[in-house]
Amino acid sequence: MSDTHPSPATAGPLDPIDDQVPTRAPGGREFGWVALITGLLGLWASASLAIDYINRLVFGQDYVAACDINPMIGCGLFLDSDAASAFAIPNVVVGVAAFPVVITLAMLLLSRVELPRWIWRGAVVGGLFGIGFVTWLQYQALFVLSGLCPYCLVIWAVMIPLFVHIVARAGEAGALGFSAGVARQLVRNRWIIVVLWYLVVAAAILLVLGEALLAVM
Template sequence: MFPEEKQMTTATAESATPDSPADLEHSQAWAHGATPRRFAIAVVVLASIGLVASFALMLERIAVLVDPNHVPSCSFNALVSCTEAMSSAQGALFGFPNPLIGVMAFPVVVAAGAALLGGARLARWYWAGLQVGVILALVFVHFLIYTSLYQLGALCPYCMAVWAVTIPLFVMVTQRNLRLLPRDASSGWARAGRWLQAYQAPVLAAWFLLIAALAVVQFWDFFIALVA
């Protein structure tokens, strides 16, 4: 090969090579819909916990309807209790018990995670739909957190389990979609996704600590009475 041809070939190869590992990851994952195995495992585990909690709360709701004197297994004292949530208007915001939403929605997420674990490549429209779903779930969960803290004055353990899995599911799906749905790895959305991926543990820790702090402040008198 002549020197000129070799130089031209080298230049062509370099121009076809992504500028950084992030670009390479983005281009390969975008083209093939690749999803890390640990991501799929986390989705299955978190959504399964949400499903179990929703199903358990639904069973308690049915038990109360059958026997109004039934004491739910998740009611321990004046603060940690499911009774207030189940008997309130907020507990059936759309005309049916809220846990039914989780019973219907979480299996879809479990199935998606299981498919990813098996090596399936989910379409972009599916990821977009899942993003809409986790956004709506996040908004709904924070509405329920607000009502629990400032209106009902009680914390439902099964509800809190659903809160605890919905927030990380939102963060995980969002960072994945921000990184991989844009075609351009250098776009602002993709950079934001990579930042969220790198710092998702501190973000989640700060998020949960804020909710816990709000609960402690709101129920401070109850906690003081426990130790007094």
């Protein structure tokens, strides 16, 4: 087999041989920093929620979570809801387990390790699960529970740039079968996509909860 690596953005997405060829997205180091920062923040928020969840189990309804600010902004409302255990296990377990994987990926990228395409694809699958889960939690917060959890907001905030960068850099590494032009546009506009996504979420919060939030401030 030739030692020459295939062109990242044009390699066949399902080629089993190409799956094993180490590739490095040109902006992998920058993505490494994004993954490290978002991973650390996500782990901190998840661990903080886990501590509050355990204390809630131990001390019951008398326990007041550190992030309980008012009836609409706090963790207690969410910890006591059915949405707190979407997969028959506490959601906090998912975050505590997942964000260390993100941090590990970040350290590999910052160390300039070339990753095979199957790892990039795995990162995309994990990112899709994460952003899908966050979107479902956003729906629960806005339309079912009518409140906001500060630690959850941190997780929302880190998952958006993390997911966008995962897709952009995986496409740049040739792991998703995108054309060179599509991959280039994704990378070039990644922060614009992140900002627009933030604006959509902020607008949804203001439209759905704006008046109620002002009333309790």
